[in-house]
Amino acid sequence: MEKTARREKNIRRQVLVVDDELVNRRLLGFIVSRDYEVIYAENGIRALELIRKNERLLSLILLDLLMPEMDGYELLEILKADPALKRIPVIVLTSEKTAEVKSLQLGAADFIPKPYDMPEVILARVRRSIELAEDNIIIHETETDVLTGLYTKQFFYQYCRQHDRYCIDMKMDALVLNINRFHLVNELHGREYGNRVLMLLADNIRTLLNETNGLACRCEADSFFIYTPHRDDYGELLAEYAERFRSAIESSRISFRLGIYENVDMSIDIEQRFDRANLACTNRRSTYTSSYAVYDTQLHERELYNEKLISDMDKALEEKQFRVFYQPKYNIKGDKPVLASAEALIRWIHPELGMVSPGAFIPLFEENGLVQKLDHFVWREAAAQIKRWKDKYGRTVPVSVNVSRIDIYDAQLEEKLREIVRSNGLEPNEYLLEITESAYTDNSEQIIDKVNLLRKDGFRVEMDDFGSGYSSLNMLAALPIDALKLDMQFIRTICSSEKDLKMVELVIGIARFLNVPVIAEGVETEEQYLLLKKIGCDIIQGYYFSKPVSPEEFNKLIEAEQKEELLC
Amino acid sequence: MLTIDSLREYGADVDDGMKRCLNNEGFYLDLVKSVIPDTRIAELEAAIADGDLDKAFETAHALKGMYSNLALTPLSAPVTEITELLRSRTQTDYSGLIDTIKKKKAELDSL
Known part of the structure; x- marks a missing residue:
């Protein structure tokens, strides 16, 4: 309860109870209103009206399945198909075991059996579903870079670590990809052009990720980190990128520098692996043509x-x-x-x-x-x-x-x-x-x-x-x-x-x-x-x-x- | 007069129903009173008589949810039984169950 109070920060969240049965509506509303503001609908159509109207305020829907006009299943399908509404978690109220599976498939977050559980159980399930949904939104909004849609650095590292846990034996490369003289690109052609370049590069990286099942983030400005299964053809890859840029952006003289730390040492931190790739990238001083450098352990040891x-x-x-x-x-x-x-x-x-x-x-x-x-x-x-x-x-x-x-x-x-x-x-x-x-x-x-x-x-x-x-x-x-x-x-x-x-x-x-x-x-x-x-x-x-x-x-x-x- | 004691005597699982109402006696009794004017038992009987088992199932199902939540066991038990028969659209003589339901409803009304 303490955690809930802290999380809620005095915001009284809104819950919609949808049931055609007045007694059930009143009973459930009575329970839930202890911790939440409750609004009611007696069928799917009325519920949809209220959901659209309260889209931003609504934290959760408690939904009966068998109702006249529009039933719960139909409403679930509409919600699932609407990007703006699908973030609202739905708990299904049901007395049927078979209905549970179908509801979950349609995106229900949880279900509450009828006759209702004890109020504490209902409130706990409501609270947990709201928490999960809110966490999800927060994660989704902070895990990706707004401009490129690639991960942000901290989430990227987290996903890399997760990847390693499941693919222990896979040989991985850590790459740092930068655009040469990017600050000048921005200054000469304007920020909008610079952003186009970054988005195009991100698209190319995504294509690579689709092929290789890798991960990528925009670390800062024009610096991209890529974690991908090992490959040998980075020279060709760079040439390909440069070519795509030439055809996609007119008068483009964009070139890249790529730092590669091959077959990473799994015993060192993910951050350190990218430090090494970054070191290789920084040592690559050619500024007018695309080029890559492979991290050299001896070089690094000498530096240390x-x-x-x-x-x-x-x-x-x-x-x-x-x-x-x-x-x-x-x-x-x-x-x-x-x-x-x-x-x-x-x-x-x-x-x-x-x-x-x-x-x-x-x-x-x-x-x-x-x-x-x-x-x-x-x-x-x-x-x-x-x-x-x-x-x-x-x-x-x-x-x-x-x-x-x-x-x-x-x-x-x-x-x-x-x-x-x-x-x-x-x-x-x-x-x-x-x-x-x-x-x-x-x-x-x-x-x-x-x-x-x-x-x-x-x-x-x-x-x-x-x-x-x-x-x-x-x-x-x-x-x-x-x-x-x-x-x-x-x-x-x-x-x-x-x-x-x-x-x-x-x-x-x-x-x-x-x-x-x-x-x-x-x-x-x-x-x-x-x-x-x-x-x-x-x-x-x-x-x-x-x-x-x-x-x-x-x-x-x-x-x-x-x-x-x-x-x- | 409808009271907690009279409901208990009637056979309702009052403790269960009260818990669901956060032990608010007034609210519980209010909810129970609100089902008294409900006419859906008559609708259920008519649907069965018409052979409209789909409608009969929907009605029985709704009544089952309502009575169970209020822990009105004398009603929810036969209603649950009839709901399950109707779910599989069983062709049978429902009059016995309907009579029990009507009788128990009348008992509730008279409290």
Whole structure:
């Protein structure tokens, strides 16, 4: 009763009692009027008049079957055939068992036997029939999208789940279908035209559903979700759609993008399955032709992995999961290679993922700006390390650190670096900065100004990855740099490619002209080392001498050299 | 005078009838009184006499519903019996049943 009261929200619903027998009419009316407003009719014709008149108000009809003029069956048939009236539930009053079946077939919601049940039973049946009918209307009105007649999203998901319960072994595809540049379609041709396009697409989807027994909804604006048994011919399907649009809508340049998550994993939520299809759809960037993309598990896992790295970074900094390793650079001008400096390289020892390569996280952090935090961390660590070595061995091993593109735009860059150097009791010339060549070409004026300022402060600047960007000779001449660092790519093929060897010779020539040393990194073999030495390269970095090592390991390199010096 | 007690004495299942009227005595008695002027028993008798068993069935069926709802058992029992015979259009002598019905109706009228 509580539930009824709440549902009814003070609305007193109207019930029509149709019976030719006055006593029955009065008796039933007396019972029902306890909870409802009751109107009466003594035959089918009179009942139909009242039903039409009270169409919107009427919640239920209690209908006797055997009546003069128009009987109950005839009235049931009329109601069933009328879309406006068939929503009104009818409870049939009957004393005949055989009449029950026929009434139900004609759409009766329930029946009440004669002589009447106890009033509570009658009221309960009346209430339940009204509730069911109202729920049905609410569901029907909210489950479909008004424009296209396809399901709305929440109902769609519900029906998909229901489908899975009954068809456990069926291989299903989740599809997300979007119209390319739909907002422009709307803007250019007007909303009415846009709606026509959406309705036409919905019709096409319905045709597909009829063939495959699938389900579909309009998720939002121009985004349609389709859940259908697996098929292989989506390319053809799209071409077919595009063709139908060309013939149905004049001057139509409508194209689609389709994201497919094939043979969905039934163990994940339906929402997640469509997230995957949506991901495939979003990654499909072609905007002028119809195309489709299939969800790729590996791609997704990579995205998840990347997302994890990004979200874990702050914690990693706090918990000191990042460690700075050092790779020595050796001067090879003399007879014996001499330790000249080192490059600081970051390593991430992730508590769950283990050692994460910088190649995996640096590009991510460059993209979202987090790389600045990392750079600052490395800068401070490197300066402190230079100081430690200085204290321990009485010599400076200059360390080069990476200055990312985003750092260049930091107005406080010089101040920050000065502070780091100063607080460790170092001179700026003990500290090397590496700036990638492509940063120079991006915005050469600003970077040249910045590098000039840094060098004025005493810092030494190495141009990293030289040869990978597009520096003009003109710009090179004007560049304020202290060393050229060859792109690793050349070193890799220097022994096998005549062209690359020539390139390296050329770069060395440029360096001579600029009067700066050339550093080759990524040197792995003796052959490479000897060749580079022969053509005049100044400094070498790479596995041939040492991989990047921890500060403790690096100590040994310094100590080894000191021992050798003593021997000499 | 027609009262709950006199109806009970007459043989009506008063408790059943009263429940159906939400135990409203006045309403129940009012409904019972309203069937007294009803002339359909005479119509039923005439239809049977005319051999119009279709009309006789309809009339009997209507009376059955009415008397049963009011729990007027002395009337609803023979009326139900005659309704079932008429449903199958049985050719038989209905006079005995009609007499019982008329007698019970007269008893009701005299309460």
